[in-house]
Amino acid sequence: MVTTRTTSGKRGALTVDSQPQDSDHIDGLKPSDHCAVVGYRGNDPGFGILLTALKTLQHRGQESAGIATFSNSTINVRKGMGLVAEVFNDRYTDSYLTGNVGIGHTRYSTAGTKSMENAGPFLVTNSLGHIAISHNGEITNADPLREEMMKLGLTFLTTSDTEVLLMELARDITNYGVAGGIKMAMDRLKGSYAVTLMINDRLFAIRDPLGIRPLVLGKSDAGYIVASETCALDILGARKIRDIKPGEAVEITDSGPQVLFQKPSPRTAHCMFEYVYFARPDSVIDNVEVFKSRINLGHHLAREYPVEADVVIPVPDSGRAQALGYSQESGIPYSEGLIKNRFSDRTFIMPTQEARKKAVALKLNTIKSEIEGKRVILVDDSIVRGNTMKHIVSLLRSSGAAEVHVRIGSPPIVAPCYFGVDMKTKDQFVATGRTIEEIREEIGADSLGYVSITGLVESIGKPENSLCLGCLTGMYPTQVPSQAKTVRQKELESFTE
Numbered sequence: 001m002v003t004t005r006t007t008s009g010k011r012g013a014l015t016v017d018s019q020p021q022d023s024d025h026i027d028g029l030k031p032s033d034h035c036a037v038v039g040y041r042g043n044d045p046g047f048g049i050l051l052t053a054l055k056t057l058q059h060r061g062q063e064s065a066g067i068a069t070f071s072n073s074t075i076n077v078r079k080g081m082g083l084v085a086e087v088f089n090d091r092y093t094d095s096y097l098t099g100n101v102g103i104g105h106t107r108y109s110t111a112g113t114k115s116m117e118n119a120g121p122f123l124v125t126n127s128l129g130h131i132a133i134s135h136n137g138e139i140t141n142a143d144p145l146r147e148e149m150m151k152l153g154l155t156f157l158t159t160s161d162t163e164v165l166l167m168e169l170a171r172d173i174t175n176y177g178v179a180g181g182i183k184m185a186m187d188r189l190k191g192s193y194a195v196t197l198m199i200n201d202r203l204f205a206i207r208d209p210l211g212i213r214p215l216v217l218g219k220s221d222a223g224y225i226v227a228s229e230t231c232a233l234d235i236l237g238a239r240k241i242r243d244i245k246p247g248e249a250v251e252i253t254d255s256g257p258q259v260l261f262q263k264p265s266p267r268t269a270h271c272m273f274e275y276v277y278f279a280r281p282d283s284v285i286d287n288v289e290v291f292k293s294r295i296n297l298g299h300h301l302a303r304e305y306p307v308e309a310d311v312v313i314p315v316p317d318s319g320r321a322q323a324l325g326y327s328q329e330s331g332i333p334y335s336e337g338l339i340k341n342r343f344s345d346r347t348f349i350m351p352t353q354e355a356r357k358k359a360v361a362l363k364l365n366t367i368k369s370e371i372e373g374k375r376v377i378l379v380d381d382s383i384v385r386g387n388t389m390k391h392i393v394s395l396l397r398s399s400g401a402a403e404v405h406v407r408i409g410s411p412p413i414v415a416p417c418y419f420g421v422d423m424k425t426k427d428q429f430v431a432t433g434r435t436i437e438e439i440r441e442e443i444g445a446d447s448l449g450y451v452s453i454t455g456l457v458e459s460i461g462k463p464e465n466s467l468c469l470g471c472l473t474g475m476y477p478t479q480v481p482s483q484a485k486t487v488r489q490k491e492l493e494s495f496t497e
């Protein structure tokens with residue numbers, strides 16, 4: 001542990017050199033969301049409630065964690081690198097983060113941007129007092145906005161788009177009041193943002209007009225809770241009041257949520273990957289149960305790509321619900337033929353194919369009796385580069401599988417994401433420029449089937465034009481500025497294969 005000053009000017013402890021764990025990434029090559037956000041206002045001390053909420057949402061980000069609370073006329077922030085439990089691992093924090101209003105944040109790492117400077121919550125101080133923010137998403141016009149503000153003399157401490165978002169909000173709220181300022185900022189900000197915001201002891205929840213990232217409001221006996229997913233409400237014994245609506249800015253007061261305004265939008269664009277992979281299966285996002293949508297994906301897959309086989313096996317843990325759905329629809333028995341070591345290190349940056357292969361072998365083993373001599377249907381939620389799938393197919397064959405038929409619970413990923421997910425550049429996707437038959441050959445399977453876009457949309461149960469399908473179609477729900485594209489691609493290109 002080293003001790004340093006947080007941006008609040010108070011002393012805070014930053015945990016460094018923590019090794020993040022990501023139990024759901026066999027090789028770190030799954031698409032990854034960037035963040036979880038939470039907020040609390042109530043009668044109890046907020047720290048413990050925010051801590052529990054962040055631990056529940058750990059799957060949304062393992063690089064860093066932080067909590068900010070208001071007490072004694074100031075906002076105190078404590079944040080650090082690592083898992084929530086690693087950052088908040090001493091008994092002094094609850095006496096430092098006192099107060100009954102607060103926000104929290106966890107962040108996921110993309111290569112080249114893993115640093116303390118980007119850990120949330122962010123905090124600034126101006127004539128209004130202290131303003132803190134937790135942000136899930138990505139501001140696609142952050143670079144031009146930063147340049148514009150710098151020309152006006154504003155100084156930035158980080159390269160993060162969240163700092164741009166905070167500066168924009170702080171400036172506009174100072175000039176136009178809370179509702180007018182947030183509205184003004186929303187007019188200028190492009191991209192995705194699900195936000196919990198504190199202005200001194202006031203708590204707000206804000207969601208971009210397309211509703212790309214989720215945000216939900218709940219209530220327990222202790223008070224009001226805002227969180228990225230409903231599973232955090234469940235664990236805290238809170239009941240869901242409702243989703244924060246796309247384009248909505250809501251103040252959470254002692255007497256309940258007060259809607260400041262809702263910016264109209266011709267459509268929504270909920271990220272389809274929340275349903276396919278990111279969100280916990282026990283969450284309900286925009287009134288759709290995530291687990292149910294994954295089961296439906298399995299049903300669709302079985303109808304679209306039937307095959308004679310002996311057993312359906314998921315890639316753990318990501319393919320489990322889709323595999324169960326496939327089994328239910330096809331009548332082919334489900335079994336756990338692959339076992340994952342939950343405690344091995346992430347293998348995010350492995351320099352060679354051989355090293356990655358060894359790393360996958362360290363993480364996965366087979367139950368041979370479930371595989372030997374059998375025709376296996378192997379189910380996962382997605383394929384990005386294809387390296388992991390290739391290794392798993394080979395692992396099943398070396399364990400005696402007679403046939404390996406791969407079924408994927410999402411359509412092929414062919415385009416980058418600009419809205420807060422670390423999807424690779426176009427040419428890094430195995431599906432880019434390849435036919436399904438060529439991908440099958442690449443991964444060494446006997447057959448390969450991806451669920452169709454129609455199947456995906458029906459499985460989620462929302463109209464197609466209410467979802468973002470950008471990484472599947474290359475058609476985005478909002479303009480992707482070319483400058484953002486350049487910066488994003490530069491960042492993604494720093495990914496070491």
Ligand code: SF4
Pocket residue numbers: 212270271272273274416417418419420421468469470471472
């Ligand atoms: S581009 Fe893909 S991952 Fe990104 S928000 Fe849209 S659906 Fe989600």
